Amino acid sequence: MDTSALPLRIAFGSKAETLERLAPHLRTAHVLDLVRFRAVDWNAGGMEAILDRIATTPWGRQGPLIVRSSAAAEDREGQSLAGHFVSIGNVDPAGLPAAVAEVAASFGDEPVPADQIFVQPMLTAAMSGVAFTRDPNTGAPYLIVNYEEGGDTAAVTGGHAAELKTFVYWKGATVPCPSPLDRVVALAGELEGLLGGESLDIEFAFSPTGELYLFQVRPLSAACGTAVGTDEHRPLLEAIAQKIAQANRPHPYLRGRRTLYGVMPDWNPAEIIGIRPRPLALSLYRQLVTDSVWAYQRHNYGYRNLRSFPLMRSFHGLPYIDVRLSFNSFIPGDVPDTLADRLVDCYIDQLAAAPVLHDKVEFEIVFSCYTFDLDTRLQRLRGFGFSERDLEELTQSLRRLTNRVIHRETGLWRNDSKKIGILEERQRTIRTTDMDIVSRIYWLMEDCKRYGTLPFAGLARAGFIAVQMLKSLVAVGAIEPQQYDAFMTSLETVSGRMTRDLRALSRSEFLEKYGHLRPGTYDILSPRYDEDPERYLGAEHGAGPHDEGAAPTFALSLPQMRRIDALLNQHSLEMDVVSLFDFCQAGIQGREHSKFVFTRSLSEVLSLLTRLGERYGLSPDDMSYFDASLIDDLYASSCDIEATLRHSISQGRARYAETQRIVLPPLISQPEEVWAFHIPPTEPNFITQRTVEGPVRSHKAPASELKGAVVVIPSADPGFDWIFSHGIGGFITAYGGVNSHMAIRAGELNLPAVIGAGETLFNQWKDNRRLRIDCASRRVDVLQ
Numbered sequence: 028m029d030t031s032a033l034p035l036r037i038a039f040g041s042k043a044e045t046l047e048r049l050a051p052h053l054r055t056a057h058v059l060d061l062v063r064f065r066a067v068d069w070n071a072g073g074m075e076a077i078l079d080r081i082a083t084t085p086w087g088r089q090g091p092l093i094v095r096s097s098a099a100a101e102d103r104e105g106q107s108l109a110g111h112f113v114s115i116g117n118v119d120p121a122g123l124p125a126a127v128a129e130v131a132a133s134f135g136d137e138p139v140p141a142d143q144i145f146v147q148p149m150l151t152a153a154m155s156g157v158a159f160t161r162d163p164n165t166g167a168p169y170l171i172v173n174y175e176e177g178g179d180t181a182a183v184t185g186g187h188a189a190e191l192k193t194f195v196y197w198k199g200a201t202v203p204c205p206s207p208l209d210r211v212v213a214l215a216g217e218l219e220g221l222l223g224g225e226s227l228d229i230e231f232a233f234s235p236t237g238e239l240y241l242f243q244v245r246p247l248s249a250a251c252g253t254a255v256g257t258d259e260h261r262p263l264l265e266a267i268a269q270k271i272a273q274a275n276r277p278h279p280y281l282r283g284r285r286t287l288y289g290v291m292p293d294w295n296p297a298e299i300i301g302i303r304p305r306p307l308a309l310s311l312y313r314q315l316v317t318d319s320v321w322a323y324q325r326h327n328y329g330y331r332n333l334r335s336f337p338l339m340r341s342f343h344g345l346p347y348i349d350v351r352l353s354f355n356s357f358i359p360g361d362v363p364d365t366l367a368d369r370l371v372d373c374y375i376d377q378l379a380a381a382p383v384l385h386d387k388v389e390f391e392i393v394f395s396c397y398t399f400d401l402d403t404r405l406q407r408l409r410g411f412g413f414s415e416r417d418l419e420e421l422t423q424s425l426r427r428l429t430n431r432v433i434h435r436e437t438g439l440w441r442n443d444s445k446k447i448g449i450l451e452e453r454q455r456t457i458r459t460t461d462m463d464i465v466s467r468i469y470w471l472m473e474d475c476k477r478y479g480t481l482p483f484a485g486l487a488r489a490g491f492i493a494v495q496m497l498k499s500l501v502a503v504g505a506i507e508p509q510q511y512d513a514f515m516t517s518l519e520t521v522s523g524r525m526t527r528d529l530r531a532l533s534r535s536e537f538l539e540k541y542g543h544l545r546p547g548t549y550d551i552l553s554p555r556y557d558e559d560p561e562r563y564l565g566a567e568h569g570a571g572p573h574d575e576g577a578a579p580t581f582a583l584s585l586p587q588m589r590r591i592d593a594l595l596n597q598h599s600l601e602m603d604v605v606s607l608f609d610f611c612q613a614g615i616q617g618r619e620h621s622k623f624v625f626t627r628s629l630s631e632v633l634s635l636l637t638r639l640g641e642r643y644g645l646s647p648d649d650m651s652y653f654d655a656s657l658i659d660d661l662y663a664s665s666c667d668i669e670a671t672l673r674h675s676i677s678q679g680r681a682r683y684a685e686t687q688r689i690v691l692p693p694l695i696s697q698p699e700e701v702w703a704f705h706i707p708p709t710e711p712n713f714i715t716q717r718t719v720e721g722p723v724r725s726h727k728a729p730a731s732e733l734k735g736a737v738v739v740i741p742s743a744d745p746g747f748d749w750i751f752s753h754g755i756g757g758f759i760t761a762y763g764g765v766n767s768h769m770a771i772r773a774g775e776l777n778l779p780a781v782i783g784a785g786e787t788l789f790n791q792w793k794d795n796r797r798l799r800i801d802c803a804s805r806r807v808d809v810l811q
Contacts, residue, residue: 036223042243043097043145049241052221055214056231056239060084063097063145066131066138074124081123086148092118093149094126098134099141116149150240152232154207160198160215160227161247166254167688168198168225170215172208193706193787195690197264199257200702210239218244226254255688263685267342268698274340274349275698281336282364283371286351287378288340288695291386291762291783293353294321296339296346297693298762298783300549301741303686306679307636308549309346310655313339314472315480315629324484325356328439329428330395331367332360344686347695351375353388357395359424366417370394373411382694382707386763386783389491394421396492397429398499399594426599432492433614435606440489440614443482447621450478454627464642468635469662471628472655479625483618490618493611505590506583512715513579514608515774518616521623522748522772529752534560543630544623546726546740546747551633551651556749563749565730579777643669645676652679693786709785712763713802714773720799720810721756723792737800739793751776757800759807761789781807 037048043063050058062084064077081087096112113133115126127144134142156174161167172194194208204212211231219225222244230242275285290297294317300308317339326332333356340347354374358367377392378384384391394405405418432439453474457467497514500506525541532540542557556563583591583604591604602610640650654675660666692704724736726747733753740747741761747769750758757779763769773780779800784792788807792798797810 035221037221039222039246041097041099041141041143042095042245043143045244046241049218049221049244053217053241055210055217056241058241059147059150060086061145061147062087063143065140066134066142066144067140069127069131069144070138074127077127078123081146082120087146088120089148090118090120091116091149092120092123092126093147094118094123094130095145095147096130096133097143097145099139099143118149150232150234153235153237155232156211156230158211158215158227158229158231159247160219160225160229161254162688162690163247165688166226167690168255168257168260169690170196170198170212171690172196172211174208191787191791192708195692195704195706197257197260197702199261202699202702204703207233207237207239214239214241260688263343263689264701267689267691268701270340270342271695271701272698278351281333281351281371282331282355282358282367283351283375284368285372285375286349287375288342288347289350289378289385290345290347290693292348292350292378292388293356294338294348295386295762296348298760300346301547302693303345304549305552305651305683306344307551307651307653307655308547309341309344310653311549311629311632312346313337313341314655314658315475316484320476320480321484322356324481325488326360328485328488329360329431330356331358331362342691343689344682345689345691347691350378350388354393357389357393359421359428361427362421362424366420369413369417370421373408373413376411378694379696383710385694385707386709386712390495394425396432396495397422397425397598397600398495399505399598400499400502401425403502429492430599430601432489433496433600433602433607433610435602435610438489438610440486440610440617443485443489443621444613444617446478446482447486447617447624450474450482450624450628453478454624454631457631464635464639465658465661465668468632468639469658471632471635472658475625475628475632479621479628483621483625486614486617486621489610489614493614496607497611500591500594503594505587505594509579510581510583512774512777513581514611515615516579516777517581518612520616520619520772522619522751523776525748526751526776529564534564537564543627544748545626545630545633546749548626548629549633551636551647555630555634562730564752639668640672643672645672649676652676652683654679706785706787709783709788711784711788711805711807712770712782713800713805714770714780714782715777715802717757717777717779718799718801719757719779720797722797723795725793726750737798739789748772751778757781759784759789759792759798759800761786 035052037052039045040048043061046058046061047063062081064073069077093114093116095114098112113130115129118126123146130144131138154174154176156172158170158172160170162169162171173191174194175191196204196212214231215227215229218227218229224246226247227244228247229244232240232242234240271288277284290302296312300312304312318337319334321338322333322336326334333352336352338348338352340349351371354371355367358370362370374392378388389395394401398404401422405422408418457471457474460467462470497511501508501511528537528540538557538560542555544556545553547553554562588604591607595602595604595607636650636653637647640646652675653672657671657675661668661671692700692706694707695701719737721735721737724732724738726738726740730753733750733755735754735756738750738755738758740750740758751772755778758773759781760769761784763782769780770782773782779802781800792807792809795809799808799810801808
């Protein structure tokens with residue numbers, strides 16, 4: 028048989044053996060020269076012979092060198108033991124014996140014959156990184172590259188890279204790949220061919236002169252997910268790209284020529300339901316908020332009428348906010364269409380140019396309310412071609428809208444506050460009714476929309492305006508930053524009451540009041556407080572956060588009050604100093620209280636859905652795939668409940684399997700970004716001016732381990748309030764904005780926090796042992 032036409036296949040060996048076997052055949056990269064030897068030979072007296080072998084190489088006498096482990100247990104399929112054994116870089120030839128001895132010692136007292144060590148010249152890297160040729164979580168056909176400029180791969184793999192970047196490339200893509208990452212793509216493809224596998228973990232580096240070097244290649248762990256073929260995966264991404272292309276055009280009922288899609292702007296789904304929610308959570312969020320409630324309330328408050336527009340799009344289960352729609356909704360209703368067109372285009376262009384602002388659009392890009400420093404902030408619009416007349420027109424519209432919201436007697440938020448009281452009454456009615464489960468679910472959801480999320484949307488707007496007003500008082504010098512912090516600390520929020528009640532109430536009384544809370548508000552798989560009290564509250568009742576002493580008192584001097592009163596008159600805002608701060612207090616507190624109340628209805632819905640599933644032999648996990656939009660059908664028709672549930676769950680499972688295999692950027696501007704993209708950096712929000720140092724703990728850690736810890740949690744969801752009862756030192760969230768619940772809570776407790784770190788930084792920090800958060804300097808340091 029003629030084997031000359033068969034593709035070359037190279038078998039994996041040890042780390043060093045694999046590099047040796049690849050070196051003569053690799054065309055897209057280089058392998059540094061190496062000298063390989065067994066640890067047992069070194070330990071058995073072979074040191075001199077081994078050092079002589081190294082010294083005879085062109086590079087062995089010059090240095091610097093790197094001494095690397097190549098243990099028998101490393102880099103095996105299903106077990107990489109990455110970082111388990113020692114490697115030492117920047118070794119001077121004179122220090123080589125000590126370095127080799129240290130690497131050998133990392134194998135243990137009795138290394139096996141297959142444990143190897145190898146020495147190479149040390150490369151000064153201009154760029155270094157690690158590439159996975161499959162999504163390590165799902166097996167989907169993506170090349171995922173983590174890299175940094177300079178440094179070495181140990182910094183990247185260990186999570187210590189100063190500026191870690193992530194590039195994602197779908198392996199069947201035809202869109203251009205940026206240089207020099209196109210060469211990493213080519214290297215990955217060549218290695219897949221040579222090694223006969225499509226699931227590889229590759230370490231690489233570029234030299235200062237541009238040569239690409241392969242440092243290591245090993246199989247991805249078998250636990251990394253079942254491989255998915257490109258032919259199976261392609262139609263999903265094509266459908267998403269087509270949807271984005273279709274929507275990225277002018278719309279007759281919307282201002283602006285194009286759109287963006289983001290996971291964080293406006294009603295940020297990444298923070299509330301996560302970037303890959305199960306179908307039940309996704310459909311509940313759409314039903315209760317993003318399909319219609321959001322637009323109805325925003326129009327009520329004086330913004331443009333966008334009713335019938337769903338704010339959130341689902342790209343095969345991945346939730347995204349339609350940014351053009353969001354930006355339209357922040358423009359007062361009396362702004363002329365021509366000016367609104369230019370404003371929306373300007374806002375979108377700014378966000379596209381600075382994706383880091385995707386969780387701060389209302390603070391850094393959009394003008395949605397009047398503030399004392401509005402004239403100064405509007406100056407940046409002049410640089411985009413807006414005239415004085417444009418700015419004056421926008422200013423007057425924002426002033427009229429803001430006055431309608433904050434007015435001391437007729438402010439719109441006042442009616443919304445009353446509606447929350449109605450919801451509490453209706454909740455009590457539902458709890459005591461003898462209606463069937465489906466009817467109770469239906470009415471809990473209907474009441475939640477009308478008397479819960481609808482007024483919450485209004486109170487959230489009032490809360491945002493309140494924060495903007497306060498920040499603008501700081502900006503114009505009317506109050507000091509410390510006074511702003513003191514005001515936020517003085518607020519009487521639900522979270523503050525909960526902390527005090529944890530000390531004052533019995534366990535049963537506490538759970539009666541707060542037991543409906545869940546860390547994942549929309550997640551049926553997230554237990555309520557009253558379903559797992561020891562997990563959230565600890566075995567001993569009456570614990571609480573660290574006592575940091577008396578909180579600073581908020582007070583204004585008489586000259587400050589006169590200055591603020593003059594500002595109110597100057598800006599034609601229809602209130603006095605006292606009513607302004609009353610509004611700020613009521614707006615922020617009302618937002619938190621309304622959220623607390625409406626989430627009781629939502630939590631009851633999830634509990635009843637659990638009971639409904641149990642009736643038909645369906646677990647909570649099964650029910651997490653159910654589509655909540657079918658509740659209307661179950662209530663209003665005589666359909667077969669079990670058949671409807673099972674059919675929906677079956678479809679939901681299939682859809683969610685697709686959802687898990689799709690990777691998209693947090694901000695999408697073009698269809699091409701479905702196939703290849705960098706995950707943009709995120710500018711975290713640092714809360715307070717304090718510093719804390721402590722061990723890193725997951726929110727899933729036992730309660731006994733949280734005291735003094737830096738707790739890492741995925742989102743700024745109010746259901747995570749339970750962590751504050753355990754004396755934590757500080758916390759970090761992957762998602763969440765500066766105006767989110769947990770940001771408000773951190774300010775209230777004067778607790779150091781990093782809100783909305785983003786996926787890249789969050790993943791970089793969460794796996795370390797010890798961190799220091801320095802909020803004043805806006806930095807997080809890895810200590811261990």
